[in-house]
Amino acid sequence: MTEPETFRTDQQTSRRTTGRRSLRRRHAGEGLEDTYNVPGIVLCGLAVVALAITLTAAGYGFAGWAVIAGVVCVVCGIAGVAWLMVERRRMNRRGPPIADRQGH
Template sequence: MNQPDHEFPDESRTIRPHAGESIEDTRNWPGLALVAVGLVLLALTLTAAGYGFAGWAVIAGALCGVCLLGGIGIVVAEHRRVKAR
């Protein structure tokens, strides 16, 4: 009996991302690392603000925003590049 060739995931008939797509693509890793650093900086920002270190809170908050926006931007750009291919 002749069975058609199947590829997993079925990328020819679906536009939805599959589980682990971001981690499989090594070009996403810098973006994911920036998001992780941004989350750590968010914790540092909240800690510094809680202890009254306003200067450090502002610095960490600015760096947090840059890292989170940059990381998300890299991941989204790579996702769009893969889908356009």
């Protein structure tokens, strides 16, 4: 009978701690602790509202307002996504590796 393997090899451990898993948050509530990403979320919300305004203005035939709202939609969307990407990179660089973290 073979004994169960209790130790992981270095290759198995590194595969588990790198890749897609490292893109997730380190612990529950981390997104609430760091409020630097709130402006990005607000900008994305404004982009959605501007999209609704664009479609409404275009539907009623207000071409000028539709163009203005469309430009606002694109600018807010790009700025919001860029803000969230920058903050995600900052959080990934700031946090300790999963193996070094203490607690639950």
